[in-house]
Amino acid sequence: MRSLWRWIVSSSVFLSITSVHANGWNMPRGVTDVSGEIYGLHMTIFWICVVIGAVVFGAMFYSLFRYRHSKGAKSANFHEHTTVEIFWTTIPLLILVGMAVPATATLTKMYDASEADLDVMIIGQQWRWRYEYLGEEVAFTSNMSTPRAQISGEEGFGEHYLREVDEPLVLPINRKVRFLMTSDDVIHSWWVPELAVKQDTIPGFINENWVNINEPGIYRGQCAELCGIDHAFMPIVVHAMEEAEFDAWMVERKEAMKQEALGVDREWEMQELMARGETVFESICAACHQSEGQGAPPAFPALAGNARLIEDREWHIQTVINGVSGTAMPAFRNTLNPVELASVVTYTRNAWGNDTGDSVQPADIARRLAQ
Amino acid sequence: MAPKLPPTYPLEHSATTAAGSQAPTHHAPPRGLLRWLLTTNHKEIGSLYLIFSLIMFFIGGIFALVIRAELFQPGLQLVNPEFFNQMTTMHGLIMVFAAVMPAFTGLANWMIPLQIGAPDMALPRLNNFSFWLLPVAFTLLLSTLFMPGGGPNFGWTFYAPLSTTYAPPSTTFFILALHIAGISSILGAINIIATILNMRAPGMRMMDMPLFVWTWLITAFLLIAVMPVLAGVITMMLMDINFGTSFFSAAGGGDPVLFQHLFWFFGHPEVYIMILPAFGIVSVIIPTFARKPLFGYPSMVYATASIALLSFMVWAHHMFVVGLPLAAELFFMYSTMLIAVPTGVKIFNWITTLFRGSISFESPMLFSLAFVVLFTIGGFSGLMLAISPADFQYHDTYFVVAHFHYVLVPGAVFAIMAAVYYWLPKWTGHYPNERLAQWHFWLSVIGVNLTFFPMHFSGLAGMPRRIPDYALQFADFNMLSSLGAFLFGFSQLLFVLGVVLCVRGGKKAPAQAWEGAWDLEWTVPSPAPLHTFETPPVFKRPTP
Numbered sequence: 001m002r003s004l005w006r007w008i009v010s011s012s013v014f015l016s017i018t019s020v021h022a023n024g025w026n027m028p029r030g031v032t033d034v035s036g037e038i039y040g041l042h043m044t045i046f047w048i049c050v051v052i053g054a055v056v057f058g059a060m061f062y063s064l065f066r067y068r069h070s071k072g073a074k075s076a077n078f079h080e081h082t083t084v085e086i087f088w089t090t091i092p093l094l095i096l097v098g099m100a101v102p103a104t105a106t107l108t109k110m111y112d113a114s115e116a117d118l119d120v121m122i123i124g125q126q127w128r129w130r131y132e133y134l135g136e137e138v139a140f141t142s143n144m145s146t147p148r149a150q151i152s153g154e155e156g157f158g159e160h161y162l163r164e165v166d167e168p169l170v171l172p173i174n175r176k177v178r179f180l181m182t183s184d185d186v187i188h189s190w191w192v193p194e195l196a197v198k199q200d201t202i203p204g205f206i207n208e209n210w211v212n213i214n215e216p217g218i219y220r221g222q223c224a225e226l227c228g229i230d231h232a233f234m235p236i237v238v239h240a241m242e243e244a245e246f247d248a249w250m251v252e253r254k255e256a257m258k259q260e261a262l263g264v265d266r267e268w269e270m271q272e273l274m275a276r277g278e279t280v281f282e283s284i285c286a287a288c289h290q291s292e293g294q295g296a297p298p299a300f301p302a303l304a305g306n307a308r309l310i311e312d313r314e315w316h317i318q319t320v321i322n323g324v325s326g327t328a329m330p331a332f333r334n335t336l337n338p339v340e341l342a343s344v345v346t347y348t349r350n351a352w353g354n355d356t357g358d359s360v361q362p363a364d365i366a367r368r369l370a371q
Numbered sequence: 372m373a374p375k376l377p378p379t380y381p382l383e384h385s386a387t388t389a390a391g392s393q394a395p396t397h398h399a400p401p402r403g404l405l406r407w408l409l410t411t412n413h414k415e416i417g418s419l420y421l422i423f424s425l426i427m428f429f430i431g432g433i434f435a436l437v438i439r440a441e442l443f444q445p446g447l448q449l450v451n452p453e454f455f456n457q458m459t460t461m462h463g464l465i466m467v468f469a470a471v472m473p474a475f476t477g478l479a480n481w482m483i484p485l486q487i488g489a490p491d492m493a494l495p496r497l498n499n500f501s502f503w504l505l506p507v508a509f510t511l512l513l514s515t516l517f518m519p520g521g522g523p524n525f526g527w528t529f530y531a532p533l534s535t536t537y538a539p540p541s542t543t544f545f546i547l548a549l550h551i552a553g554i555s556s557i558l559g560a561i562n563i564i565a566t567i568l569n570m571r572a573p574g575m576r577m578m579d580m581p582l583f584v585w586t587w588l589i590t591a592f593l594l595i596a597v598m599p600v601l602a603g604v605i606t607m608m609l610m611d612i613n614f615g616t617s618f619f620s621a622a623g624g625g626d627p628v629l630f631q632h633l634f635w636f637f638g639h640p641e642v643y644i645m646i647l648p649a650f651g652i653v654s655v656i657i658p659t660f661a662r663k664p665l666f667g668y669p670s671m672v673y674a675t676a677s678i679a680l681l682s683f684m685v686w687a688h689h690m691f692v693v694g695l696p697l698a699a700e701l702f703f704m705y706s707t708m709l710i711a712v713p714t715g716v717k718i719f720n721w722i723t724t725l726f727r728g729s730i731s732f733e734s735p736m737l738f739s740l741a742f743v744v745l746f747t748i749g750g751f752s753g754l755m756l757a758i759s760p761a762d763f764q765y766h767d768t769y770f771v772v773a774h775f776h777y778v779l780v781p782g783a784v785f786a787i788m789a790a791v792y793y794w795l796p797k798w799t800g801h802y803p804n805e806r807l808a809q810w811h812f813w814l815s816v817i818g819v820n821l822t823f824f825p826m827h828f829s830g831l832a833g834m835p836r837r838i839p840d841y842a843l844q845f846a847d848f849n850m851l852s853s854l855g856a857f858l859f860g861f862s863q864l865l866f867v868l869g870v871v872l873c874v875r876g877g878k879k880a881p882a883q884a885w886e887g888a889w890d891l892e893w894t895v896p897s898p899a900p901l902h903t904f905e906t907p908p909v910f911k912r913p914t915p
Contacts, residue, residue, distance in 0.1 A: 024831075024832040024833070024844060025828040025831065025832055025848075026828075026831050026832070027764050027831045027832075028833075037760070038760050038761055038763065038764055041758055041760055041761050042755065042758075042761045042764070045754065045755050045758055045761070046755065049751040049754065049755065052751075053747070053748070053751060056718065056719075056722065056747065057744060057747075059722050059726070060722045060725060060740075060743065060744070063722065063725040063726045063727075063728070063730070064725060064730060064740070067661075067725065067726070067727055067728050067729060067730050068729075068730055068731070069662065069729045069730055069731040070731065073728070073729040073730065074729055075661065075662040075663040075727065075728045075729035076663060076727040076728070077663065077664065078666070078727075079663075079664040079665060079666050079667070079668065079724075080666070080667060080668075080669075081666075081667075081723075084723070085667055085670050085716070088715065088716065088719045089712060089715075089716060092711055092712050092715045093712055096708045096709070096711060096712070099708065099758065100704070100705060100708060103704065103758045103759065103760055103761075104701060104704075106760040107697065107700055107701065107704070107759050107760045108697065110760060110763070111697045111700075126537075150446070151446060151447050151840060152446070152447060153446045153447070153448065157445060157446070157843055159843075160842070161445065161842055161843050162445075162840060162841065162842045163842045185532075185537065186530075186532055186533040186536075186537055187530055187532075187533065187627060189692060189766075189767060191767075191835070193764060193833040196763060196764055197763070198692050198763045198764065198766055198767075199692055199694065200692050200693045200694060202621075202627055202628060202693065202694070203532065203621045203622070203627060204621020204622070204625075204626070204627065205621070205627075205628065205694065207693075207694035208694070220842075221833065222835060222838075222842075223835070224692075224766065224767040224768070224835045225530075225767055226456070226525065226526045226530070226533065226836075226837040227533065228456075228524075228533060228537060229452045229453050229456065229524075230452065231452075231456075231837060231838060232452065232838035232839055232840045232841070233840075296453070297519075297520075298519055298520045298539070298540060299520060299537070299539060325622065327536070328536070328537050
């Protein structure tokens with residue numbers, strides 16, 4: 001019996017120690033001044049709790065040991081002592097005031113998002129992030145890039161399992177970056193522990209937060225507010241660069257945005273549209289409608305064999321552009337460009353045996369968007 | 372105001388003593404199922420509540436084990452994310468509304484009349500109705516799991532618009548179920564208040580009541596104050612879903628954050644509803660086994676009342692990252708920190724009660740002592756969470772999950788188990804098997820800590836709550852938590868075994884089953900007859 005207990009205790013201690021050494025087990029100190037201050041607050045209050053705990057539990061276990069009935073302890077009969085009670089009401093109050101002062105200072109600092117060098121709009125969408133560099137005409141969505149086969153166990157886990165994206169948010173170091181945060185559908189929460197930024201993105205509201213990163217690097221986080229089926233699969237990757245490097249990236253990215261939007265005016269081949277459409281569908285639509293278009297009714301209708309979709313081309317296009325109000329289907333008019341819209345509509349009209357044979361041209365979509 | 376005399380029942384009066392009597396035959400209750408369906412007896416209704424709560428504790432526990440089994444290792448092995456979300460939601464809803472709350476109501480039904488020397492609850496038929504609403508409500512709630520689109524999948528906090536625009540069709544049934552459960556709670560609370568205020572034994576002042584009665588009185592006021600708020604918020608959801616309103620839909624000019632304000636105005640007092648009666652239980656048990664009067668009785672009462680009042684002023688600490696203005700963040704940070712003061716007073720009082728006592732360690736005492744230690748740990752993490760800047764890192768992570776499970780499992784649930792072991796001799800006339808109870812205790816303590824302590828670390832390291840799959844750095848902590856959860860879960864079978872054995876037989880208990888127990892319930896025989904205190908006892912203040 002006793003050896004069993006010893007085995008359980010020692011193995012659990014061993015397990016906890018090994019996990020502690022293998023991985024992080026505390027809040028990261030982070031790479032901004034604010035995250036450092038928060039870490040300091042966290043550790044201060046932690047040690048205060050440890051000291052209080054030692055005193056309180058010490059007194060408790062002393063009493064439990066010293067005044068055992070089995071050792072013939074006779075109980076006293078006191079049950080009141082006003083001075084003691086005033087004492088242990090006042091002392092905690094003073095400790096609390098001591099904690100509140102630095103906490104207030106840090107919080108006030110965190111709330112000052114003024115005089116930012118760069119504004120980035122962060123938009124939560126089921127289940128991806130969209131980043132828009134305001135005034136720079138650079139915007140993109142950032143999807144998880146971990147293959148579904150890793151999640152289902154058909155492939156081994158990659159190094160950054162569930163914490164990797166197709167396109168990270170790129171930020172400069174040593175510049176104050178203001179985040180403006182909102183959501184297109186439900187409430188999400190954008191969180192990167194190393195930056196100590198966690199802020200809900202709420203449909204219809206714009207929240208504000210900011211960072212000033214001190215060290216270049218890649219920082220990973222994920223959505224922190226339950227937002228539906230793929231809540232766990234909505235990672236955030238921030239790539240913090242030296243300022244010059246960032247400026248170069250920005251120029252390059254602007255050029256790439258221009259290239260992507262090209263070709264709206266020309267006639268697209270069916271094969272081109274299908275190929276582009278499949279990529280868009282996999283990164284944007286498959287989370288709900290599933291990669292074989294089978295959907296997950298009743299919330300997410302099937303597209304494969306969907307009679308209305310096959311018969312009513314006009315309705316299909318309108319649905320993708322404007323969404324369906326009161327359902328989970330968002331409007332994509334602002335998140336996808338005309339080429340992407342045209343190709344994904346074409347793809348869904350022809351994949352998985354839908355075989356309508358018709359296509360939608362980017363120019364047609366661009367005309368509708370302009371109306 | 373002088374306490375009113377309890378009503379007397381002329382038909383039974385002749386055969387009664389202060390110690391109770393067998394019900395006369397012409398007043399015999401119907402037999403079989405109908406007896407339980409129609410009973411208006413506080414002891415029988417108390418038992419119904421407790422049995423219901425135990426069943427729901429196991430159902431909610433199975434949901435928890437589904438969650439922990441999926442989280443045993445990274446990757447999706449057992450369930451898909453959709454079902455996982457239904458499990459986290461249902462686990463929370465069932466444990467809060469169907470396990471912990473009814474268990475306390477059951478204990479109140481059994482023990483409040485016995486502790487204040489009343490013959491029954493003030494409103495016995497209402498009492499029957501309050502209970503039988505519960506099986507209806509939770510059968511309805513559980514049935515949503517089998518409906519097309521599945522059951523609620525938006526967390527027990529059901530934030531809009533995930534729970535409105537984006538919710539499965541079964542959400543309307545979830546709302547109805549919660550309405551019914553809410554009515555049950557309100558009626559139960561009214562009954563408890565009426566009983567305590569009107570039916571105390573002659574001579575028993577408010578400040579003579581056992582603390583379990585006091586904490587329940589305050590809890591009942593909290594229930595009456597906040598359950599209507601819950602009813603309001605779910606009705607607004609109902610309107611948004613079915614009747615085209617836009618209370619919480621930004622697209623229609625509504626406000627998703629309003630939902631959270633309303634929900635947490637209910638939700639924060641709700642968490643105290645689940646812990647105040649536990650404070651009462653522990654305040655009754657510790658003096659019994661320390662063989663020494665409770666230290667600072669009046670300050671315990673005032674601390675409970677302060678906690679209850681403060682609970683209405685702290686709700687937005689659940690919303691530190693929704694983008695509150697700075698002034699609001701500061702206000703809710705300060706008010707939340709203040710709660711540590713009365714809570715600290717309680718803990719200091721319990722420990723001072725132990726000091727210079729004569730302490731023995733029967734199972735009710737063990738659970739109560741574990742309560743004090745582990746609840747305090749939950750209190751510490753609560754204090755850390757109150758620090759708003761730090762909460763930006765803690766919020767919605769496993770650190771929060773660790774925190775509230777520490778106050779709810781080794782907090783509320785351990786107190787309920789302590790109460791069951793403490794009062795089983797009174798209910799059944801037999802002592803529970805102490806050896807079995809000790810096994811149950813030690814396995815539960817180890818299981819609970821193995822489950823929830825590593826969650827502090829996974830949360831601090833960055834693992835959000837409510838995810839079915841996680842990054843690799845959280846794997847070790849999750850494996851430990853899952854092992855602990857299965858240990859804790861299966862240990863509870865020992866509890867059931869202990870209770871069943873105790874009902875069927877065991878060492879006979881005298882009226883005063885515990886040496887240091889002095890409240891009124893220990894003056895009636897064990898097991899307590901169906902009718903007790905038909906003639907009110909004369910309450911004598913213990914003279915120190």
